[in-house]
Amino acid sequence: MAKPKVAFYWCASCGGCEEAVVDLAEDILAVVGAVDIVFWPVALDFKKSDVEAHEDGSVAVSFINGAVRTSEQEEMVKLLRRKSGLVVAFGSCAHLGGIPGLANFHDRKSIFERVYKEAPSNANPGGVLPQTQTTVDGKELTLPEFHDTVRTLDQVIDVDYYLPGCAPPPDLILGAVTAILEGKLPEKGAVLAPDKSLCDTCPLNDSKPEKVSLAEFKRPHQILADPEKCYLAQGLICHGPATRSGCGERCINANMPCRGCFGPTKGVRDQGAKILSFLASIAGLEGEEKMTDEEVGRLIGQIDDPAGLFYFYSLPASLLKRKNLRQGA
Amino acid sequence: MGVTTEGKPAAEEKSLRPKVLVFCCNWSTYPGFQLSRLGEGDEGDREPIIITMCTGRLDPELILEAFSRGAWGVFVAGCPPDECEHNGNYKTRRRILLLKKTLGPLGVEPERLALEWVSTGESAKLAKLVGDFTARVAQLGPL
Numbered sequence A: 001m002a003k004p005k006v007a008f009y010w011c012a013s014c015g016g017c018e019e020a021v022v023d024l025a026e027d028i029l030a031v032v033g034a035v036d037i038v039f040w041p042v043a044l045d046f047k048k049s050d051v052e053a054h055e056d057g058s059v060a061v062s063f064i065n066g067a068v069r070t071s072e073q074e075e076m077v078k079l080l081r082r083k084s085g086l087v088v089a090f091g092s093c094a095h096l097g098g099i100p101g102l103a104n105f106h107d108r109k110s111i112f113e114r115v116y117k118e119a120p121s122n123a124n125p126g127g128v129l130p131q132t133q134t135t136v137d138g139k140e141l142t143l144p145e146f147h148d149t150v151r152t153l154d155q156v157i158d159v160d161y162y163l164p165g166c167a168p169p170p171d172l173i174l175g176a177v178t179a180i181l182e183g184k185l186p187e188k189g190a191v192l193a194p195d196k197s198l199c200d201t202c203p204l205n206d207s208k209p210e211k212v213s214l215a216e217f218k219r220p221h222q223i224l225a226d227p228e229k230c231y232l233a234q235g236l237i238c239h240g241p242a243t244r245s246g247c248g249e250r251c252i253n254a255n256m257p258c259r260g261c262f263g264p265t266k267g268v269r270d271q272g273a274k275i276l277s278f279l280a281s282i283a284g285l286e287g288e289e290k291m292t293d294e295e296v297g298r299l300i301g302q303i304d305d306p307a308g309l310f311y312f313y314s315l316p317a318s319l320l321k322r323k324n325l326r327q328g329a
Numbered sequence B: 001m002g003v004t005t006e007g008k009p010a011a012e013e014k015s016l017r018p019k020v021l022v023f024c025c026n027w028s029t030y031p032g033f034q035l036s037r038l039g040e041g042d043e044g045d046r047e048p049i050i051i052t053m054c055t056g057r058l059d060p061e062l063i064l065e066a067f068s069r070g071a072w073g074v075f076v077a078g079c080p081p082d083e084c085e086h087n088g089n090y091k092t093r094r095r096i097l098l099l100k101k102t103l104g105p106l107g108v109e110p111e112r113l114a115l116e117w118v119s120t121g122e123s124a125k126l127a128k129l130v131g132d133f134t135a136r137v138a139q140l141g142p143l
């Protein structure tokens, strides 16, 4: 029997998800042995025309990482969708928009202004901005269009499964590949990670008080965090209560609070709202009835850049996105 | 949390009547407020009300959803904190404040969200507050 065809593709991403596949180490040999990799721009020299040559639906699965920012990415993921039986959104950026999705606090115009005109490292006296078409010495050159907005993969094509994380850890990748090869997949649309909160599996959970109350918010660079004590209880904002488990508590084990890259648990439509909600609940909980409005304002004011913090990985997937996007601009 | 019969979409898309959603506490502000609005004309002409069991139960996700579905403004009426039987309103105070700080970068002016404390029996005050809020939101226009 022919081996199942598998494709990997990257969109707006950092390359870490590609690294995660390589991080399968010797396990990757088993995967490579069991499948026929037909497309993987970072590692293999296949072209778009090679993908086009496959029959529609004949690629068993495409793992696509990165958010969708350009016309080229949109075209490629639509092509891969057509050719593939299954599409897995691989990693935080494809799943929720991820770090590239934070660019949605701005739009194309302001990004171009900043990057090509205002940034101090620029020498662009003509104020030239990227063009999709330009003629140089009588030759026509083209560039993909830079869209106004960063989108999650499922805002562009139909997605079958999600492998969360920045980047997804090897055990979950291997689990997903095995499930696909053995045809033991959960219902369509599932996130291939445990449906528990990170706190449930966090090694510091034992030191998390029953009732957390924060009299002050601190930032990681301001204190030397105790690696043995729940970060929230130390006054550091940790997204663990509103984040899905499955990463292996990587940040926690590196003495850093969680920033939510695994996204929310099932049923939550807006991870930022959940983070906001639990933080507001525990801020100044102890003695709340004695606090004046000014004191509450000062405490809440200690949370720096709340929108950026709460939507660290999920802005494009949020309910509000941003005004321009909602208006379809 | 239940949606009253008034929870149907307000007015026509075309008429530029501001779409304001009011969250009211079931145990205090809601009954009086509802009575005070009897005889005010068509239900469809008024701000839809969603009853909460306590504003402390009002999930910020619902407020964001209201905005994402076209509300021009969201008004939350809760019992004054020391009158709340569940101590939920201290939480609400912090949540709304933090929401207001978060809305701006998401493209929603913070003034589109209001929290006011209203005691049982102060339905006239509430009606006025909602009226004033609606007027302010009308100035801002749709989202």
Ligand code: SF4
Pocket (backbone or CB within 6 Å): A198, A199, A200, A202, A203, A204, A205, A208, A229, A230, A231, A232, A233, A238, A239, A240, A241, A252, A257, A258
């Ligand atoms: S809040 Fe953070 S540190 Fe504390 S138990 Fe949850 S995940 Fe662990």
Ligand code: SF4
Pocket (backbone or CB within 6 Å): A165, A166, A198, A243, A244, A247, A248, A249, A250, A251, A252, A257, A258, A259, A260, A261, A262, A263
């Ligand atoms: S601790 Fe949080 S941010 Fe870090 S890898 Fe895990 S889910 Fe992602």
